[in-house]
Amino acid sequence: MNRAEPKLKFVGLHAHSCAGSPFDAMGYPAEHMDFAYENGMDALALTDHGNMNGFSWQVEHAKKMKKAGKDFKPIFGCEAYYIPSVEQWWEDYDKSKQQKKEAKAKGVVMEDSDRNRKVVPNSHFLLLAKNQTGLNNLFKLVSDSYTGKSFFRKPRIDLEALRKHSEGLVATTTCISGPFAKVVWQNPELNHFELLNIMRPMVEQFLDIFGEDYFAELQWNNIPEQHKLNKCIIDLAQEYNIKLISTVDSHYARPDLWRDRELYKRLGWLGMSRKPDWLSDEMPENVDEIGYELYPKNGDQVFDSYLKYSKECGFSYDPEIIKESIENTHWIAHEVIEDFMPDATVRLPDFVVPEGKTDDQALTELCFEGLKEKGFDKNREYIDRLEREIKVISARGFSKYFLTMKAVSDRAQEEQLCGPGRGSAAGSLVAYVLDITQIDPIKWGLLFSRFLREDATDYPDIDFDVSDPMTLKNAMIDEWGDNVVVPISNWNTLQLRSLIKDIAKFYDIPFNEVNPVTGAMIREATPQAKKKHGIKSGVYTPTFEEVMEFSESLQKFLTKYPHVKTHVEALYGEVRSCSRHAGGVVIGEDLDKYMPLINSGGVRQTPWSEGQNVRHLEPLGFIKFDILGLASLRMMEECIRSILIKQGTEEPTFEDVQAFYNKHLHPDVIDLKDRKVFDNVFHKGNWAGIFQFTEKGAQTFCVKAKPNSIVDISAITSIFRPGPLGANVDQMYVDAKEGLKHVEYVHPIHKEITKETHGFLIFQEQIALLAHKLGKDISLDEGNKLRKLLTKKGTGKGHEEKEKIYKKFIRGCAEKNIPNGDAEGLWRTFEYFSGYGFNKSHAVSYSMLSYQCAYLSNYFPVEWMAAFLDKEPETRKEKAVSIAKGAGFKVHPVDINYSGRTWGILNEDTLVQPLSAIKGLGDKAIDQILEHRPFNTIDDFLFHEEIVYSKLNKKALDVLCRSGALDSLIDDRFTGAKHFWSSVAVDRPRKHEKFIENIEKYEEEGDFTEFEKIEYLVGLTGMYPFYHVLKDSVAEKLSEYCIPALSEFDKDLQVAWFVPREKIEKKTKNGKTYWILRCIDPGGITSIKCWGVRPDKDKIQFNKPYMAKLDYSEDWGFSSRAIGKTFKLLA
Secondary structure, eight states: OOOOOOSSOOOBOSBOOTTTSTTTSOSOHHHHHHHHHHTTOSEEEEOOBSOOTTHHHHHHHHHHHHHTTOOOEEEEEEEEEEOSOHHHHHHHHHHHHHHHHHHHHTTOOOOOOSSOOSSOOOEEEEEEESSHHHHHHHHHHHHHHTSGGGEESEEEEOHHHHHHTOTTEEEEOOSTTSHHHHHHHHOTTSOHHHHHHHHHHHHHHHHHHHGGGEEEEEEOSSOHHHHHHHHHHHHHHHHHTOOEEEEOOBOSSSGGGHHHHHHHHHHHHHHTTOOOTTSOSSOOSSHHHHTOOOSOOOHHHHHHHHHHHHHHHTOOOOHHHHHHHHHHHHHIIIIISOOOOOOOOOOOOSTTSOTTOOHHHHHHHHHHHHHHHTTOTTOHHHHHHHHHHHHHHHHHTOHHHHHHHHHHHHHHTTTSOBOSOOGGGGGOHHHHHTTSOOOOTTTTTOOHHHHOOTTOOSOOOOEEEESOHHHHHHHHHHHHOTTTEEEEEEEEEOOHHHHHHHHHHHTTOOHHHHHHHHHHHHHHHHHHHHHHHTOOSSOOOOOHHHHHHHOHHHHHHHHHOHHHHHHHHHHTTOEEEEEEEEEEEEEOSSHHHHSOOEEETTEEEOSSOBSSSOBOSGGGTOOEEEEEEOHHHHHHHHHHHHHHHHTTOSSOOHHHHHHHIIIIISTTTSOTTOHHHIIIIIITTOOTTOTTOOSHHHHHHHHHHOOOSHHHHHHHHHHSSHHHHHTTHHHHHHHHHTTSSOOOOSSHHHHHHHGGGTTOOOBHHHHHHHHHHHSSSOOHHHHHHHHHHTTOOSSSHHHHHHHHHHHHHHHHHHHTTOOHHHHHHHHHHHHHHHTTOBOHHHHHHHHHHHHHHHHHHHHSHHHHHHHHHHHSOGGGHHHHHHHHHHTTOEEEOOOTTTOOSSOEEEETTEEEOOGGGSTTOOHHHHHHHHHHOOOSSHHHHHTOSSOOTTTSOHHHHHHHHHTTTTGGGOOTTOSSHHHHHIIIIITOOSSHHHHHHHHHHTGGGOOOOHHHHHHHHHHHHSOOOHHHHSOHHHHHHHHHTTOOBGGGOOTTTOEEEEEEEEEEEEEOTTSOEEEEEEEEETTEEEEEEEESOOTTTOOOOTTSOEEEEOEEETTTEEEEEOHHHHEEEOO
């Protein structure tokens, strides 16, 4: 690479990235830094708008550049939003609102005729950190700008905030949107000297705060107001002895990206369904049309911009002053701003450590207290293991982490069920005795070294399952403070499908050209991508590059529209929006001082993310705590409450629920060898709500494998993944388990470790244990490291470590009289299964939860089924009800006297749909019903003395009537449901006399039609009444002949039943009519394309059951020709 060698020294002190300025700037900090380096610079500042979201990317890449031998300095900054006084702004704002109100009342329209608005808009304000003190102050300024009165549409700082937190900061007069530029924009009629008079007090205020660290900023473009500003800034700099600097305000990483940035801006506004007046719909033809180039220029390029744009705008300057302003940036970057990287001290909360104790002392005491409570305080094996773990934790400096995790666990267990464990943390005895996990690692043969190695450098990662993570996180924030507990942000990026659609929409490419491409491209690319990786089965999502490479439809489309391809390649992966991590929070002390916290959607969040694709928090000293939700735990809570109510506890508290769990379901007490549970659930396949067994494939494999232990369930769930399934491990495992395949053990140790999985290496821990026990001086830490090394290719350091362990393994096997061929064969088995092996700690923990679900399902079937129906989302409710009916339960429709907030239990075989299922029926209305029922007549319900009818209003009565919830109150005064509805809800009677009049008045209305009844039930309860539509005799025949519902279509049989709900008539290109039928069955809604229809002869009856012979393809979905012959109405 040939780096540019500019004559003028320059550093860009004003730059933006997509990480912090989405839809304004393009490219991540790394791209900007790399180009700046290639372009001859040795430093670059990052100053995103109102935040420092790109800071973590900047730090990460600076480390990479240093490692690569590139001498390049990152400068940390922010272009904040500034107003002189937050308090004054709010006073002006409130006054302005009041004036508008008064004017509206008088019928007066107030014309805003000039730029002198009463509520002053924000200005930009450039700040750079000189050192760590300045960086912490900048973090604090940004954090505070997102809180309280400071935030109004944008995060804002004011003079008072700057005075408090100016130490260690560099500031400038900023750009064309800065406070001085605002004076120019708002006073176009003033001359140069009049503008200076307004600006002088401002300069004096900022100099009073920043002193010699305040600089006068010039920029170069073809905006006339910029040059008016430049002239003022130069005069003020000379008058007040302020050093001048020139900046670029760069917004994209390379000069050729200007067009993509213009489109990126427009896509951003397109997504917001509004566009500012200054942004044209038309894309500029060339960069000169825009009037500026915003890439990281070097000193010579900045000087060329000055020459070009000053000439275009008719302004003249002293070129020596401009050269000096350019080179001043280099002086600031290297002489004013210190050479430092951010302090990455780990931040964990102090309150978790009792006063007068060290972290290590506190942890040790709590661990041995926990060991005693579990009854193992005299057991040498447990004592030795606990001491070893504590020693490693202490040596790695992680005691406070475990104390923090215990604080989270203790707080969670005050109000909700927690999972048995998740991930490798279940291999820790420390976690078990602290009640962070519920799995005894010694009993289950789980390895601490799989969780935490003595020689590793990364932090432990304990994922923690609870029934309601949001409630727990909010409780911790409320109790511990929002500067102590902060949810982690997720940054959403532009993805291929939506990006193509958006770009095509912008360029007016017809939708019918775009949609087939975006619909087919993933499907087309997947088989070839899977083949490339050797994946034979299971789910795989191809990467962006693989879709571009393997999708024929996409390639043709991009060949036809090459400009779309250019944009897609440039914009794919750019930041689109901010969301919230599913479970991650950071827990520490005074986090607003150590990171620039932001606010997204009203939630205080971290500016940086931590997850599968990025690790930006831990390297900066912030540890992620994952608090995740499991619907199965919510089901267990609801099931236990129902059990307790049946057993006589009227209103069970959470303490009651926890006591039941601890007595009957905790992994330490539950009977894990209960034949009824294994036979009735895992062997017979009663899967309603059974954790990990919601997929048909997993269910089929489990029934085939017939597990008889927790380890068997763990093996099944570990095998049911794309890798092992693709290698046919599922069938080999079943054969070995059933004794159809002879298993040869090369040594008793081999048998000891793999017998529980029938000779197969299913768990990663098995590789570590075999290496440790069979090899020569291979520690458990090395054995655990081996599983990672085996998956790596190449000849680097990892290969050398792997070879070293290999030799020790072969030597150890020889000492144990294992033939060399068998030892080599076992090593090859390691290599083969290393890519498929699963974490036993996680598998056992989750299998325990599966078993707990199965236990409740077996012994408390109606309570479990009610909890299952309540938990299933609306999109799967029909299928869930179908499962309940298939299990022999009856489903009672929603009823005013029997339905509760959740699915209820009428008797041992009948479940009741809840009132909360009725759309439009609010919580307050439900409160009134539950508090004052039963209702013996409709008169009791309409004229109850204690019901507050402002809460149970006309809208509530309407939906209660039409949903059928009041059907049990319809008596012989009414000719039908419609008569009842009109009398009760449509013409809501306030007095009994009016009600009697209504009954007579609407007598002729009679009943709803069958169609109306169905539409109301579906629209209001989300439940399709198959019991109305599908007669028992028809259902029995379908079952007898094994005709599946459409959602369970059998490609070999090609016949299915369904109920048409809607018909959409369309025309082919040749003008022929075809229909799209929207059909429903208990599994959901599916579309069928009906080709060659004869509108005059072919008829479809809605809400009637049909059976049909159908075709199916990946491209077209379901289709049929000649529906007169292939469709059969089921009478």
